Amino acid sequence: MAEDRTSDAAALKTTPLHAAHIALGARMVPFAGYEMPVQYAEGVLKEHLWTREHAGLFDVSHMGQARLRGVAPLSAFEELVPGDFIGLKPGRQKYSVLLNRTGGIVDDLMASRPVNSVGTGDDGLFVIVNGACKDNDFKVIDAELAGQVTIERLEERALIAIQGPEAAAVFQHYAPEAAELAFMDVRLMTAFGVDLIVSRSGYTGEDGYEISVPGDAADDVWNKLLSDHRVKPIGLGARDSLRLEAGLPLYGHDLDETVSPVEADLAFAINKNRREQRDFPGATRIVKELAEGPPRVRVALKVLEGAPAREGAEISDEAGAIVGTVTSGGFSPVLKQGIAIGFVKPGHAEVGTRLNVIVRGKSQPCEVVKAPFVPHRYVRKL
């Protein structure tokens, strides 16, 4: 049996919850420059299913949190993303992508306008970006929007996600105000005796919250939430399998600087007014792809027979011609079969199309399906 013992522990950063993970028996691995829990004692499969049935607690403090402030931060931000941020209402969060000049994705992110219960807050944006990309993202934002926005990186804050059908009840016990949030609402609130930035969102497909908390209070918040019998700690391994079942793309795997949001099936993040204005980076390519179709399309695949298809596996049509590549894939603990996200040439992306994935030289049948693989359970209306 081959084992991967590579680690570069000396150079790795830690989150404020590092000691808590060790105490819980986590297996720690290098991830995005941090030493992070990939799983706890129960393992990926049980952690995954627990989150789908109860509530899972995740340390995602490696992600980059920042406040963007300026005279007109919303319109400034629109110079880098294809979403309608001028139209973003106070108290709302929006998914978007940072674009390079050729319309490729520099990173995907959440940006919001947190306000308190009476609707006041500052006029800035609160952004959360991927941990592995954060230094570059903030460098890009700083360079492109110099003089328009200032970036306050919230490096001292932790980020905790609680996800699953019982997550809301658990969190609302400590933060009753959170019951007033629907999916993608965000609010500044006080709970656990500290100031929090709370959004009702996540990356598992389940209902739940992402909670930005001062680093020195992270242990207290983590332990209180974990003291509820409905909650278990969940590592990055299950976080990955949960997001895959939810059909959500992962930066660095399904998204990169060559992939456009149209190719990535993220056209919903390109708002109508922005399409008309064509005033975002790479607009020429992106508007053309919207009109004529992109040269490759992100699809969701169910592996019908054989081993799970993982990142890098080739995709062929029924005649055996290579038509694409798997960009992330694995085993679905809920469906108990292989599932994957990949990119294929147009003409092979229709739901119901039969294709093959090539795993260790073997051609295995798969089918294009509608994402998500497991239905989302977001609370869109209160």
Add this chain to the structure above:
Amino acid sequence: MRFTKDHEWVEVDSNGIATVGVTAYAAEQLGDVVFVETPAVGKAVKAGDGFAVVESVKAASDVYAPISGEVVEANAALGDAPETVNAAPEAAGWFAKVKLANPAEVDALMDRHAYEQYLQTL
């Protein structure tokens, strides 16, 4: 039962047929096994070659042939119940049976005492 540093085990019967699997330590390290690709019957394997693939939710790991020979049987039960590798790694969770080409290869492997001492060093 004999063991390799790669955490496979081998047990040879009186007919020179070696049953091969992964150790309890390996099963624990792998986590919940969700898929096992066993070698094809009739395949000639050489010690150290890729022999089987065992997959968890997260990753696929190679299992290397601890000895050389011809595969005479694969554990078909793992197709429907890959979790047997976790439940009984050194018994019902065996991967395949191999007709030994060179019985001396088995003698070169660790016995349980030596393997347990080796685990202490990891």
